[in-house]
Amino acid sequence: MLSKKTKYGLKALTYIARASKECPVQISQISKSEHIPHKFLESILLTLRKSGFLGSKKGKLGGYYLLKEPKDILMTDVLRILEGPIAMVPCVSLNFYEKCDDCVDEHACSVNKLMIQVRDSTLNVLRNNTLADLSSVEANDNIVK
Amino acid sequence: MLSKKTKYGLKALTYIARASKECPVQISQISKSEHIPHKFLESILLTLRKSGFLGSKKGKLGGYYLLKEPKDILMTDVLRILEGPIAMVPCVSLNFYEKCDDCVDEHACSVNKLMIQVRDSTLNVLRNNTLADLSSVEANDNIVK
DNA sequence: GTAATCCCTACTAATCCGATAGGATTAATA
DNA sequence: TATTAATCCTATCGGATTAGTAGGGATTAC
Numbered sequence: 001m002l003s004k005k006t007k008y009g010l011k012a013l014t015y016i017a018r019a020s021k022e023c024p025v026q027i028s029q030i031s032k033s034e035h036i037p038h039k040f041l042e043s044i045l046l047t048l049r050k051s052g053f054l055g056s057k058k059g060k061l062g063g064y065y066l067l068k069e070p071k072d073i074l075m076t077d078v079l080r081i082l083e084g085p086i087a088m089v090p091c092v093s094l095n096f097y098e099k100c101d102d103c104v105d106e107h108a109c110s111v112n113k114l115m116i117q118v119r120d121s122t123l124n125v126l127r128n129n130t131l132a133d134l135s136s137v138e139a140n141d142n143i144v145k
Numbered sequence: 146m147l148s149k150k151t152k153y154g155l156k157a158l159t160y161i162a163r164a165s166k167e168c169p170v171q172i173s174q175i176s177k178s179e180h181i182p183h184k185f186l187e188s189i190l191l192t193l194r195k196s197g198f199l200g201s202k203k204g205k206l207g208g209y210y211l212l213k214e215p216k217d218i219l220m221t222d223v224l225r226i227l228e229g230p231i232a233m234v235p236c237v238s239l240n241f242y243e244k245c246d247d248c249v250d251e252h253a254c255s256v257n258k259l260m261i262q263v264r265d266s267t268l269n270v271l272r273n274n275t276l277a278d279l280s281s282v283e284a285n286d287n288i289v290k
Numbered sequence: 291g292t293a294a295t296c297c298c299t300a301c302t303a304a305t306c307c308g309a310t311a312g313g314a315t316t317a318a319t320a
Numbered sequence: 321t322a323t324t325a326a327t328c329c330t331a332t333c334g335g336a337t338t339a340g341t342a343g344g345g346a347t348t349a350c
Contacts, residue, residue, distance in 0.1 A: 148337095148338070148339085149338080149339060149340090150338080150339080182339080182340060182341085184340065184341060184342080185339065185340050185341085188340090202347095202348085203346075203347045203348060204346090204347045204348025204349065205347090205348055205349040205350070206348080206349060206350095207347080207348070207349090
């Protein structure tokens with residue numbers, strides 16, 4: 001399950017990407033428009049800033065803005081920051097690897113075998129989606145039947 | 146993240162599939178071999194039985210056995226019972242659909258758009274894996290480099 | 291009858307998640 | 321300079337979920 005944190009974070013990034021580049025976007029603006037609790041969103045944008053996706057401007061007329069072009073913001077990177085590992089089990093995670101305590105031989109494990117496939121197919125999708133893809137409006141039409 | 150319940154459940158099913166078909170497999174046998182807490186495994190096998198994957202025999206020399214051929218046990222079905230929805234957000238779930246409370250228009254939602262793709266690629270993997278694939282020993286070799 | 295096994299319900303400790311509180315800091319502007 | 325509006329930061333909290341345990345009941349081979 002995707003956490004609300006990640007979901008809100010993605011929505012916020014999309015919102016910022018769509019907004020004019022002239023002035024920074026405020027938390028309260030996103031919060032109202034996307035129906036995200038203000039304080040919660042605040043903490044999410046803080047992590048996104050600390051991990052280098054967003055820049056911020058303090059004080060009156062302050063807000064957040066993208067530090068990179070939307071097309072250069074990969075979903076793999078965003079998801080790893082907000083949600084953590086993409087793999088469903090630590091023993092197949094590329095960035096957050098951990099050995100199972102119950103497994104003797106990882107390569108003989110049936111769960112491992114299956115979850116490697118799931119991981120790879122998920123990675124394939126996430127690597128081929130950037131913030132630009134998320135924030136483009138028309139691209140959704142070929143999915144809706 | 147895959148829950149331990151699901152992980153243990155998959156391992157147990159694999160174990161049973163690999164075991165001889167003559168006599169039922171006991172909880173304690175699986176528990177020892179796979180390093181799964183006995184009582185926890187008991188509750189997992191109970192759900193697998195109640196959902197029609199396993200049959201059981203009570204009393205001495207009792208245990209669990211598969212009700213179908215391994216090749217007819219799809220990972221999609223097992224995962225949905227043990228883990229719940231395969232989709233990462235309820236609003237793109239086929240079997241556990243729920244509307245988001247924060248989304249006004251689902252089809253305009255960037256998260257929705259992305260998660261449909263993730264769901265489909267995951268489903269594609271899970272639909273193409275049966276218990277027979279998990280329990281075959283040699284098939285892993287082409288993955289390990 | 292006894293031992294081994296599954297069946298069932300309830301409980302618990304720990305962790306995580308979603309959200310909030312409250313103030314500190316910074317900057318525009320009147 | 322005072323005011324206002326924004327981000328920054330740390331701490332906290334209740335509820336839900338997870339992982340696992342307890343304890344006894346029912347069933348069956350021997």
